[in-house]
Structures are given as structure tokens and as C-alpha cells.
Amino acid sequence: MEEINCSASRLADKATGEAPGVCSFLITAISIFMILLTFPLSLICTIKVVQEYERAVIFRLGRLLKGGARGPGIFFVIPCVDSYTKVDMRTxxxxxxxxxxxxxxxxxxxxxxxxxxxxxxxxxxxxxxxxxxxxxxxxxxxxxxxxxxxxxxxxxxxxxxxxxxxxxxxxxxxxxxxxxxxxxxxxxxxxxxxxxQRAMAAEAEAAREARAKVIAAEGEHKASRALRHAADVINESPAAMQLRYLQTLNNISAEKNSTIIFPVPVDIISLILNRKESVVPPTPVAITPH
Missing domain, CATH: 3.30.479.30 (Band 7 domain)
Incomplete structure (x- = not known):
């Protein structure tokens, strides 16, 4: 940082095209003499303080003072010769x-x-x-x-x-x-x-509806495959069909219906057909729970 500040000072000197002249040295010497003459009252004008988050950039007779910015803490200025500007370094x-x-x-x-x-x-x-x-x-x-x-x-x-x-x-x-x-x-x-905004909202709603339809179709496809698999399993075991009838009857009775109607088991009809007897339509049997 000091090297950057020194470079800035040298650039300022080059920009002016000349070094401080005799007049500048004379004015500075007179100011220092007045400070010594009025000491210690002159300390009021020469001592300055900057906070931890501040820096002071000093110009002496219009030229950037070498050494860069001062602070934090105490620094000295020469009245009528130096002018300074505080810079806040906080974000x-x-x-x-x-x-x-x-x-x-x-x-x-x-x-x-x-x-x-x-x-x-x-x-x-x-x-x-x-x-x-x-x-x-x-x-x-x-x-x-x-x-x-x-x-x-x-x-x-x-x-x-x-x-x-x-x-x-x-x-x-x-x-x-x-x-x-x-x-x-x-x-x-x-x-x-x-x-x-309305167009984007409509587009988003249409996209959500399309995704919902796709998800519903996928669910129906999986459900149909599961039903097909269950039908194959039940077809392989006739007793499974009877158990399914009993389970359905149990579910219906749990709904507090006054009358329960269930068909005659399929295996009885098959037995009748095998004997080549006259087929009589199955008569529903009504059971009224107590």
C-alpha cells in the first residue's frame, strides 16, 4: 500500500512538471516558525485525529503529501499550508x-x-x-x-x-x-x-396440467398391469376366487347395508355345465344381518 501511495505522489509530481519551488519552502518555513512561536497553543490547530475506519489524505500547498494517507490515530498538519480530506474505509x-x-x-x-x-x-x-x-x-x-x-x-x-x-x-x-x-x-x-405475467402464469398452469395427466396415465398403466397380474394368480388357484368372494362380502357387510346379495360360486356353475344338465340361472340369495 505504501508503494502505491508513493507512486501516486510521484505521478502527481510528474503531472505538475516541477518540484516545490523556493516560495513553497519559504511559506512552509514561516508556518513552522509560527507554530513554534505559539507553542503549545498551536497544538490545537496542528494535531488531528482520525478513527480506526478512516484515513486522511493530506495536500501541502496543493501537492499530495508523500507517505500516503495518514491514520488511524493522531497526525500533524501545518496550518495555512496543509489541507486534508477524511476518507471512510468502511463497506x-x-x-x-x-x-x-x-x-x-x-x-x-x-x-x-x-x-x-x-x-x-x-x-x-x-x-x-x-x-x-x-x-x-x-x-x-x-x-x-x-x-x-x-x-x-x-x-x-x-x-x-x-x-x-x-x-x-x-x-x-x-x-x-x-x-x-x-x-x-x-x-x-x-x-x-x-x-x-399473465402469459407466463397461463403457460405454467398448462405445463402443470400436462404433467398431472401424464402422472395419472402412468398410474392407470401400472394399476392395469397389477390387476392383470392378480387375475393370472387367481386363475391359477380356484380357491383364491372363493377367498376373494369372502373378502368382498366382508367389506360390504362393514358398510352397514340392510341387504347383502352375492352370486352362487362359479365352481358350482362349472360343475353343472360339465354334467350337461339344464342350466338354471343362478338365483341371488338375500341375507339380512341382525
């Missing part, structure tokens, strides 16, 4: 206002996002850009439109993490010369037109 939050965006598939949506950023180099954020906070916020709104303009509506709704990552990388590269680091970007809300 800041910016709520990107809703942006009207035309997606790649020609759908107009309103999207807003949240950006978390902080100052990583106090000297650069003061010396390289007029207002680092305003510049970063404007860039975030522009980047949001640029990134989402290359995406389809389906990608915007389903792939927000990838969009947020692309925005963070793009913003971090652009704000690095300003001494600003973009830590995180999140897409907060995507608002669609009313007619598009």
Missing part, C-alpha cells in the same frame, strides 16, 4: 434504482440491484476521481443495463448468481484505478409487464 451499500432494460429476446423489464463497495486506496479515490461514490453508483446503473441487455428473459429469472458475478467483475475492473473495490452485487427484483 458502503448502494441500492441501484430500477432500470428499464430491453433483454436480448426483446422483452422490457425493470430490474434493480444492491451493490456493496468500499475504498481500498484512500489516496487514489481522492486524487484520481472527483467523487468516487457518485462515479461508482452511476457506473453500477450503467453496468446493470449493459450486462442484462445481453441476456434472455429466462436467463435473468433463473441465473441471477451468474449475472451478479459478471457485474461484480466488470465493476471491480473499472473502479480499480479509483481506489474502490466492489465486494458484492446482488440482483434484487425483476418486474415484468402485466400481460407477460
Amino acid at each position: 458502503l451499500t448502494f441500492d441501484v434504482p430500477p432500470q428499464e432494460i430491453l433483454t436480448k429476446d426483446s422483452v422490457t423489464v425493470h430490474v434493480d440491484a444492491i451493490m456493496y463497495y468500499k475504498v481500498s486506496n484512500a489516496t487514489s479515490c481522492i486524487a484520481n476521481v472527483d467523487d468516487y461514490g457518485k462515479s461508482t453508483r452511476l457506473l453500477a446503473a450503467t453496468t446493470l443495463r449493459n450486462v442484462l441487455g445481453t441476456k434472455n428473459l429466462g436467463d435473468i429469472l433463473s441465473d441471477r448468481e451468474s449475472i451478479a458475478h459478471d457485474m461484480q467483475v466488470s465493476l471491480d475492473e473499472a473502479t480499480d484505478p479509483w481506489g474502490v473495490q466492489v465486494e458484492r452485487v446482488e440482483v434484487k427484483d425483476v418486474r415484468l409487464p402485466q400481460n407477460l
Whole structure:
């Protein structure tokens, strides 16, 4: 960090095209003499304090003071010669206002996002850009439109993490010369037109109905196969048919019916047919439970 600050100071010196002149040394010497003359009252004007989360960028007669930003703690300034600016190094939050965006598939949506950023180099954020906070916020709104303009509506709704990552990388590269680091970007809300919402709701409902019909058809297919297998098992054992009759009779009697009608067992009819006797239609037998 100190090397970066020293480089910024050297760049500032090169930009001016000249080193501090005799006038600058003379004014500085007079100011220091006045501080010594009015000591200790001059300490009120010369001692400054910055908090743990702050840094002070000092300019001496318009030139960036070598050594980089000061702080945290106590630092000294020369009255009438030095001017300083405090920079907050904490993470800041910016709520990107809703942006009207035309997606790649020609759908107009309103999207807003949240950006978390902080100052990583106090000297650069003061010396390289007029207002680092305003510049970063404007860039975030522009980047949001640029990134989402290359995406389809389906990608915007389903792939927000990838969009947020692309925005963070793009913003971090652009704000690095300003001494600003973009830590995180999140897409907060995507608002669609009313007619598009109704169309998507109808499409989703149709898809759910189609899936329900497919599931019902699969269930009927499995049930028919199970019934076929049960019929084969019962056909192999005549006694199983009688047990099935008794089970059905038990289920019917549990429903509190006043009259129970059941047919004559099939094996009796088969016996009659085998003897080639006259076939008499089976007479239902009625049993009334007590």
C-alpha cells in the first residue's frame, strides 16, 4: 500500500512538471516558525485525529503529501499550508434504482440491484476521481443495463448468481484505478409487464396440467398391469376366487347395508355345465344381518 501511495505522489509530481519551488519552502518555513512561536497553543490547530475506519489524505500547498494517507490515530498538519480530506474505509451499500432494460429476446423489464463497495486506496479515490461514490453508483446503473441487455428473459429469472458475478467483475475492473473495490452485487427484483405475467402464469398452469395427466396415465398403466397380474394368480388357484368372494362380502357387510346379495360360486356353475344338465340361472340369495 505504501508503494502505491508513493507512486501516486510521484505521478502527481510528474503531472505538475516541477518540484516545490523556493516560495513553497519559504511559506512552509514561516508556518513552522509560527507554530513554534505559539507553542503549545498551536497544538490545537496542528494535531488531528482520525478513527480506526478512516484515513486522511493530506495536500501541502496543493501537492499530495508523500507517505500516503495518514491514520488511524493522531497526525500533524501545518496550518495555512496543509489541507486534508477524511476518507471512510468502511463497506458502503448502494441500492441501484430500477432500470428499464430491453433483454436480448426483446422483452422490457425493470430490474434493480444492491451493490456493496468500499475504498481500498484512500489516496487514489481522492486524487484520481472527483467523487468516487457518485462515479461508482452511476457506473453500477450503467453496468446493470449493459450486462442484462445481453441476456434472455429466462436467463435473468433463473441465473441471477451468474449475472451478479459478471457485474461484480466488470465493476471491480473499472473502479480499480479509483481506489474502490466492489465486494458484492446482488440482483434484487425483476418486474415484468402485466400481460407477460399473465402469459407466463397461463403457460405454467398448462405445463402443470400436462404433467398431472401424464402422472395419472402412468398410474392407470401400472394399476392395469397389477390387476392383470392378480387375475393370472387367481386363475391359477380356484380357491383364491372363493377367498376373494369372502373378502368382498366382508367389506360390504362393514358398510352397514340392510341387504347383502352375492352370486352362487362359479365352481358350482362349472360343475353343472360339465354334467350337461339344464342350466338354471343362478338365483341371488338375500341375507339380512341382525
